[in-house]
Amino acid sequence: MKYKCRKPILFALSGISLALQPAGVFAVSAEFTQLLDNIIELQPEQQITQGIRAQHSSNQALSESWISGDVDFIIHHENDALTDNENFKNWQAGVEFPLWLPGQKNAQQQVAASYGQELTAQQIYLRWLASNNLRNLVWDFQNAKIELDAARSALQKTRDLQHKVAQKVKAGESPRLDLLLANKAVLKHQNQRVQKQSAFTIAQNQFYVWTQTRQLPDKFQERPLSPLPAEQHPQIIRLNSTLQITQAKLQKTKSFKQGSPRLFLGAQNDSDRNNENTSLMLELSIPLGVNPTYSPRVAEVKRSVYEKQALVDKAKIQLEQAVFRAQQTLASAKQSINFSKKQYDISRQALLMSEQAYQLGETNIQNLLLVQQQTEEAKLNYKLAQARSGQAVANLNQVSGHILGAQQ
Numbered sequence: 256m257k258y259k260c261r262k263p264i265l266f267a268l269s270g271i272s273l274a275l276q277p278a279g280v281f282a283v284s285a286e287f288t289q290l291l292d293n294i295i296e297l298q299p300e301q302q303i304t305q306g307i308r309a310q311h312s313s314n315q316a317l318s319e320s321w322i323s324g325d326v327d328f329i330i331h332h333e334n335d336a337l338t339d340n341e342n343f344k345n346w347q348a349g350v351e352f353p354l355w356l357p358g359q360k361n362a363q364q365q366v367a368a369s370y371g372q373e374l375t376a377q378q379i380y381l382r383w384l385a386s387n388n389l390r391n392l393v394w395d396f397q398n399a400k401i402e403l404d405a406a407r408s409a410l411q412k413t414r415d416l417q418h419k420v421a422q423k424v425k426a427g428e429s430p431r432l433d434l435l436l437a438n439k440a441v442l443k444h445q446n447q448r449v450q451k452q453s454a455f456t457i458a459q460n461q462f463y464v465w466t467q468t469r470q471l472p473d474k475f476q477e478r479p480l481s482p483l484p485a486e487q488h489p490q491i492i493r494l495n496s497t498l499q500i501t502q503a504k505l506q507k508t509k510s511f512k513q514g515s516p517r518l519f520l521g522a523q524n525d526s527d528r529n530n531e532n533t534s535l536m537l538e539l540s541i542p543l544g545v546n547p548t549y550s551p552r553v554a555e556v557k558r559s560v561y562e563k564q565a566l567v568d569k570a571k572i573q574l575e576q577a578v579f580r581a582q583q584t585l586a587s588a589k590q591s592i593n594f595s596k597k598q599y600d601i602s603r604q605a606l607l608m609s610e611q612a613y614q615l616g617e618t619n620i621q622n623l624l625l626v627q628q629q630t631e632e633a634k635l636n637y638k639l640a641q642a643r644s645g646q647a648v649a650n651l652n653q654v655s656g657h658i659l660g661a662q663q
Contacts, residue, residue: 284474288660311370349521362507376496383489399458405635406451410444433620488656498563514542585647602633
């Protein structure tokens with residue numbers, strides 16, 4: 256099997272910087288998108304960026320050096336004191352180091368450049384991850400707020416009913432059992448309010464930890480955007496960048512099919528009973544043939560290339576499936592809004608009729624409490640359906656590769 260370099264990878268990485276250009280295409284406020292910077296500062300993954308930056312810097316320095324490896328200090332001494340004893344002595348001292356062949360240096364420069372592209376790709380990828388975090392945080396906060404508001408509203412309506420029932424019981428128009436049932440309903444809704452308050456406090460605190468604010472920003476509702484081409488998706492850009500590094504390392508490994516020439520620079524001193532001579536030395540060693548470890552090393556790096564390419568191909572399939580699921584979720588959420596609104600409208604009419612019937616003594620408190628509870632649940636479902644639709648849009652934009660505050 257022959258390995259072929261895939262050109263679309265280089266094309267995708269060459270346009271990486273475009274994805275970092277700010278723009279206001281989202282129907283969200285600047286206050287919302289600015290929260291992204293706070294999240295990015297707290298990302299644990301930023302440590303990986305430091306590691307990539309160090310790799311880029313070190314490989315760049317190596318590619319700019321005219322020495323391709325370590326420098327050896329060599330000392331050589333000869334003395335015939337234990338043999339002929341002619342007082343012959345020879346001293347040699349110098350340094351030996353490998354030199355780049357033109358193809359080897361070009362391959363190393365490509366390795367350094369690929370690490371630079373990975374650094375840019377990593378920055379894009381982390382902004383995409385931060386966008387996902389912010390989207391989840393803001394909608395978790397919003398949903399918790401909706402449920403808390405609903406619990407407060409239900410409690411207030413139950414208290415209002417309790418007050419009316421107490422007046423009817425005092426006037427002798429209703430039995431004391433109605434008041435007991437109304438009191439029981441109030442206690443039930445008080446407990447629900449406490450639980451929703453706790454859930455809201457947790458969501459608010461988690462939002463604060465990442466964004467350093469306890470207030471929801473204005474205009475965080477996004478509009479659905481078309482999915483980005485696969486090669487422009489932040490996750491694919493990142494995976495392609497690691498693939499390109501492996502490809503560059505493969506070319507570097509191939510460039511060392513013939514070993515690097517080695518240069519020795521030093522001095523030599525020869526002396527006997529009559530003479531002493533000192534001279535400078537220059538020695539160039541050029542390897543012949545092919546290193547027997549060349550083929551195994553190339554095969555090993557090729558395997559890494561195939562593995563990286565498989566990850567890219569797999570990620571493309573997964574992203575395509577994720578986008579389809581997100582689109583279906585959004586379509587379902589939009590339909591749910593219409594259904595839940597109709598249910599809420601019917602429930603309000605039923606509640607109005609039940610309240611009138613209770614005032615006229617045509618129905619009991621149990622039926623009124625049940626209809627009131629159903630109306631509050633229908634109202635909550637309608638509000639949550641609206642929120643789920645907005646969250647579904649945010650999720651679709653996320654899996655489609657769109658970064659908050661970035662030009663599409």
